[in-house]
Amino acid sequence: MRIIGIDPGLNVTGVGIVEVAGNQCRYLHHGAIRTRPSAPKGARLVAIRDGVREMARQWQADAAAVESSFVGNNARSAMALGEARAAAIIGLADSGLVAVEYAPALVKQTVAGYGRGEKSQVAEMVRLQLGLATLPTPADAADALAIAMTHWAHARLNALGARL
Numbered sequence: 001m002r003i004i005g006i007d008p009g010l011n012v013t014g015v016g017i018v019e020v021a022g023n024q025c026r027y028l029h030h031g032a033i034r035t036r037p038s039a040p041k042g043a044r045l046v047a048i049r050d051g052v053r054e055m056a057r058q059w060q061a062d063a064a065a066v067e068s069s070f071v072g073n074n075a076r077s078a079m080a081l082g083e084a085r086a087a088a089i090i091g092l093a094d095s096g097l098v099a100v101e102y103a104p105a106l107v108k109q110t111v112a113g114y115g116r117g118e119k120s121q122v123a124e125m126v127r128l129q130l131g132l133a134t135l136p137t138p139a140d141a142a143d144a145l146a147i148a149m150t151h152w153a154h155a156r157l158n159a160l161g162a163r164l
Contacts, residue, residue, distance in 0.1 A: 004061035005148030008084040014140030027130040030141040052091030064097040065151035
């Protein structure tokens, strides 16, 4: 099974792809979909949708996971993030995938063992767990890999629970 993880953002949307076989999670790809801040918002959202759709199709993803919204104090940022998330989810849907959402704290807890960990800790744990020589960059792509790994971990737990 191939899992695509998405860390949505209006400027940079991280993408991470892992392949799962039994109890093994193997790195396949990571990258970022970048939009120009000077471009019209509609064009940026279309670029995110199209980029996510293309990555899901290119890597033949079987499952998809997206980081759920984090609502901070800045309403404008929260709106932009929500719009980017929607564009990514539509791109996944265009590829025939249903996006499962994971809260940022759950992703950090699952991958780094601490729900309030720093981005650098998450990136280092992704590097170690996937056996990468260097940290995946940009940070959004490292987060996307962590989201894909979280989906794998929670799918395994759910499967074990169903058997009990």
